[in-house]
Amino acid sequence: MKRRQIEILNRILESRDPVALNELIAEFGKSERSIRYDIKTIREELAEYGICLESKSGDGYYIIATQIPECINLLNSGKLNDEQIINEDLAAKSFCLLFGKGGYETLDSLTLKVNSSKGTLNKSLKDFNSQHAGINFEFGRKGVRLSGDEYFLREKAIQYSSILFQSFTLSDDERQGVNDAVKKANEAFDVWITAKGFRDLTSYCEVSLIRKKNSGTTYDTKFLDHDETLYAAFLLKELGIESNGKELACMVRHMIHCGVVVSEDGILQQKTAEETDGLIDRIEQECRKRDVWLSKSDLSRDLKRHLNQLAKCLVYGIEPPENPMLINIKTNYREAFEIAKDAAQGWKFCGGHELSESEVSYVAIYIYQDTQHKPHESKKVLVVCATGKGLSSVFASKIADRFPDLEIVGLDSAYHALSDTKGADFIISTVPIREASIPVVVVTAMLNDLDLDLIDSYVHGGIHPKNAPLETGALNPAIDSGELKKASESIGAALLALIDTLNDLPNEFHLSTEVINALLIHLIFAIPRWCSPDEEANDMAGKQLLSYRKKYPEITALMDGFFKKTEQVLGVQISEGERVAFYVYILRGN
Structure with a gap:
């Protein structure tokens, strides 16, 4: 098979659900005729090994579950690869070995390490040289080494990272x-x-x-x-x-x-600041038309910082990223977006650049943040996110929208919040802060109903939802030590049960460290819901579990054991909807 056909087969194996023809056309950017030809070739190649590539009208292509392990082993063996792929893989392995080692390696030694003949390896390295500009395998008396532009060598190493980290691992x-x-x-x-x-x-x-x-x-x-x-x-x-x-x-x-810029260009900063003042005057006029109060000094600080970084990107020719929250901002912060759009109309900066709709939405975030009326007597809160940058303003705006009696004194990172709380009475944070000098309410970045209840309980009573007083760095004194020990043991048993279950998963369902960590975190946050169940019956969840049971009997047997043990140690009943979430992590995360 050719490389694209190998990639299509991998895509079908990884999806765990039938893959539609239109999905493959869109993903690989080829015509329907080309993809159909690839599918035909894949089907014929697999048939030689007794493996069937099935198709379901309206659904797509798939390998039946019992043949997936055999198909994965066949792929890994390299028996399906054509000569071009073999040569490319030899060059990639050689590149990674020489990149990690540095210096020369004799051709004989390299031949042994990549498990090839000297003639085949020599041809693959020369083919690589003919296909790449700026980097190459250099042949000398001492052997072979990499030469050329060091930057391009590292970029190529990033492309080969999956091979590179097999030989040179990082802990x-x-x-x-x-x-x-x-x-x-x-x-x-x-x-x-x-x-x-x-x-x-x-x-x-x-x-x-x-x-x-x-x-x-x-x-x-x-x-x-x-x-x-x-x-x-x-x-x-x-x-x-x-x-x-x-x-x-x-x-x-x-x-x-990759768009990492440091704003130190004094001339550019001065020019951008002057141009930003013009935009702020326009925004102020639009706010007056709508009888909206504006903190001009705050907006000036926020916008100059943002637009100065944008200007630096434009100077370097870096395309500004799209705002993933554009639709949300246009819908939920309509007035701020309209103010930003009207003010930016006809305004140009940095050599004639006009703000795109995505860039206007970033400006709208700052307008919304800096046009909130704040009462004289209110709790002051410092909003903390992982970095204190990017869309943390949207997170802060959600808090301001739900709790207008809170005065948000700043947005910051956990790192800076430890040294400067900006006179806040308490902190709302998406990350734990263990050494803060003031109370911390830890919530999720999604700011769901449970998070809002937690904030509300503190704002209006200084308590958690279960009447537990919020005290910085201290456990709730109302919890008996025996009860705390019992609860900790139960939660620990549930975590161990999940870890044991994940360790017993078949090899083809191997999960990455990131997915395993996400599952463990999901379990920790799910336990409070299970202890006070109020979820309604979910017919769709029941049907989904039934389909999992038919498709993945080995997985469902393991998960049934986990759910049973967890229900016993926690004394809860886990609903069908909650169970489906665990399957999603396992079936889609490996």
Whole structure:
């Protein structure tokens, strides 16, 4: 099979549900004729091994459950790969070995490590060289090594990361250290970064930790003149990587590529500030037309910070990301959105750039935040999110909308909240803060009804929903120590039961660490619901469980055991709707 056909087969195996023809056409960007040809080829190849690719009219293509393990083993064996895929895989494995080691490797040694003949490997490496510009396998007296632009080598390593990390592993602690280092750098330099940008930057940092030597490669020195070098130097120090010219230039280049910008350009800041003042005057006029009170100083601070970062992105040619909450903002914050849209009409900045609808929605967030009437006597609250940036303003706006008698004194990260609570009476946070000097109400980012009840209980009585006084850093003294011990043991038993169940899952349902952690967190938050059940019967959930029982008898047998044991240790009855949620994690998360 060709690579696309292998990918289509993988897609069918991973979905656990029939995959429609239209989905494959959209996902792979090919014509219906091409995808049908691929399906025909896949079906014929699998038939040679006694595996059937089934199709259901109106539903799509699937492999029956009993043949999935056999099909996965066949894929992993490489027997379905054509010569081109074999050559590409040999080049990828060789690249990763040389990238991690650095320096030369003899062709004989490399041949043994990738399990190939010398002639086949030599051909695959030369094919790689002919298909790539800027990087290549360099053949010399000492053997083979990687050469070319160091930045492009690391970008290619990110593409090959699944192969790279098989030979050069990072521990969970090292990966967490990378995440923490990036977050710390973001806090220190107050940078603008998207979720995708964060993932891209952490991926780059991980492959950089693996790259022990980079002799014989080049780099573009022009990236050393950017403002981002200070951020890059800070991050490299946190990662324990030597901050030389090559590392700095490559890091800055990748930062710009994934949209991480540091706003230090004084001339750009001054010009953007002047242009932003013009937009704020327009917003003030629109607010007056609608008899809306505006905190001009707050809006000036918020907008200048946001638009300065946007201007830097435009200067670097970085496409601003779409606002994923656009529809929500247009619907739920209509007046603020209309004010922003009318004010931005005809307004230009940074060399004639006009705000898109997505960018207008970001402006609307700040307008909504800074046009709220605040009573004279009210509790002051500091809103805390993981980073204190991005769409945390929407989260704060939800709180302000539901609790108009609260005065939101600021948005911040957990890191900064420990040192400066901004005179707040208490904190509403999406992350635990264990050493805060004032009370903390921890809620989810979704701000559901349970979260709103928790906030309401504190605001209007200083208590939790179950009449437990909220005290910073202290357990509820009303809970008897014996009861607390019993509750802890019961919850611990439920967690262990879930872990044992996940360990017993078949290999084809192997879950990632992230999914397992998500399941454990789901269980912890589900237990309070089970202890006070008020869920109505759900016919759809019952039908869904029945379908799971037919399709995945081995999984349902394991889960039935888990639910039974959990009900016994907690003394609860778990509804069908609650049970379905666990299946969703397992069947879609592996």
